[in-house]
Amino acid sequence: MPDEVPSTAVPNLPTHVSTDEESSARSEFSWKDRVLQLGDASTDSWWRGVPTSLAIAGLITILGLWIEPVIRGPNLAIFYMLAVVFSAVRWGQWAVIINAISSAFLFDYFFVLPYRSFVIGDVWYLITLVGLLTVGLIVSALMVATREEARAARRREMRVSALYSFTQSLASGNEFDQILDAVARHCVEIFQRPIVVLLPAAEGLIVRFASAELVFDANENKTASWVFENGQEAGCGTASFSGSRIRYRPLKTGPDIVGVIGVQTKGSKDLLPPDQRELLGIFLDQTALALTRADLAKKAKRAEVLQEADKLHRALLNSVSHNLRTPLASVLGVLNTILEDASLLDVPTQQSLLKTAQGEAKQLDWLVQNLLDMTRIEGGAIRVKAEPCDVHDVVAAALRQLGESARSHAILVTIAPGLPLVPMDDVLMVQVLVNLLDNALKYSSADAPVEIRASLAAGQLEIGILDRGRGIPEGELERVFDKFYRVAVPGAPRGSGLGLSICKGFVEAHNGRILAKRRTEGGTEIAVFLPLEKRRE
């Protein structure tokens, strides 16, 4: 297999160890590393330890010759045995064999009668020699197996820790960009290959991340799209689109394909080793899950917004249907009564009924107008045709529009002398003043005058509408400008809860401000501030 690069690549795995448990696990590996030689695998060739083993055998021989007068020759075999076991533990098969054979010969030559010859006089020594070799080989075989296991365990640990840190970064964000960032960072780091991530959008599959060195052209896009549609791998090293230098894998959650990841090969044959491929598979599953989760989170949020809007709609519908139907019911009632019972009613009664109907119909017209204005504000359809206007002019037009109610109630107008012309849309501002005055008059007793004051304040035009009505409770001064908000007062005049929010909409369309204040001696002041400079557009 060309992509059979043994464990060599594994120790290059970066380890993102941060927790205490993991660092202790690591230090455990460190002593094993030293004994089992798990460290640098580049010295892992068959002759490793062979020279040292030979040297150790020689050293034991010299030592043996020195202490032979004390310890009898045959007993020295135990030292050779120790050396063989040591070689077996520390190196490998070959070191053991060389050590065992050389030990056997040295022992035979120096310490077995007849000395200084390879002739074996006693059969017992032969057994010692064979034993030496056997023990060495068995120990070395055991050690090799242990070492392999330790290496596999280490590889597993690396993988687990890589995966752990990957899933942790995936879990840290619910946004597509955060997920893509985590995928890109970890994949490039772990697999050391340029990668490309493609996700579906309205206009088809689009590249959401690509390493700088990756070449992605129209052909590649076609391959990726094929992968997305068929849910199968394609590109380098597969049966389909094998001309590509990128290997594409689908991101799947169950039957759904949520995207495509491509990993570029370095040479034409350089594919990922099997264990890395397996790791990549897990990465892809995790990525797919995270992307699905992000998608669901987005949908959930949208659903929440819709629900909010729905709630508002329902409130609107309730208010509108109530406000529309009440006057309509009166009008219909009056009309039906007069049509059916005209002969039973005297003229003054009919007149008074018709007056009621007229008032209700006017109320209805006013409400419809307010609803239309609100729609215009909310739809952003308010176009302010700001022309320099005389404040007198606007106030006068508002008073005239109020008609009878403005004439029958005392309204004090105080306009500071020398006011400049102020840019405003007089149609809108007249309506603002009409709404505010209408409110003020509605909530004032007949003998309490309503005031209009206009002056310059801090480079702005301030128009105040002041009344001596009930006043707005402290906590509701801001909320009165909310749509459909009405201060709860028993027996208050009827209203739609739209007048003030329309005023706010119109004033803000002028780049102005509107606020409600409590007057210290009782009553309300609504202050409108308008900039003196025309807005540059």
Place this chain on the structure above:
Amino acid sequence: MSSPGLRVLIVDDEAGIRGFLRASLEAHGYSVNEASTGEEALQVVPAFRPDLILLDLGLPGVGGKQVTSCLREWTQTPIIILSVQTDESEKIAALDAGADDYLTKPFGSGELLARIRATTRRIGQQDSGPVFVTGDLTVDLAGRAVRLGDKEVQLTPTEYSLLKAFVIHANKLLTHRQLLREVWGGAHYEDPQHLLRVNINNLRRKLEADPARPRYIITEPGVGYRLKTEQHVSGAPSGA
């Protein structure tokens, strides 16, 4: 208070509105004809020869503004626009094109009849003498003199030509554009709206006792101004 023989053409696509207008106008002695589209109106006018046209702005097909321009090519028959509040710009266009006044729906028959009377009277008065009097205000067009009660009022030449335009078209709604054309001619100014409003402001300060409750020069927000005359309600004028 009847208007024998005064002929009114109602142009509106809503049968309900036409019915209501016809009923109240006929009750006051007007003779009425109807048209439901702009095209029909343009055909009916030469045959019916109305003294006044009530023209709805929201007509399907040929709109109110177009009907006004077409009619103004050959007749000065007074036109009163019937509009809803959302027609703002179309309304101004129709007034600029030569319509005489407007009424915003919904309106009562009293308001309608008053507006019709004012318009027809104004047309009838066009050749009235050189001295114009309303309330305390006297304008002598021949002598270029303006008096408020017994006191002479000093006006700049621009203010005077503005007042003169109002007097000539007393009670008629004059759009900003019409006033600018009438007083400043075709000359181009940096900010004509500003110019107009400053002069109106000055004129009011000289003529009105309380500028916040003007007696003579009335603002129609977003549209223009009119000089309101304080006249006793006389019998309906006969003929235009």
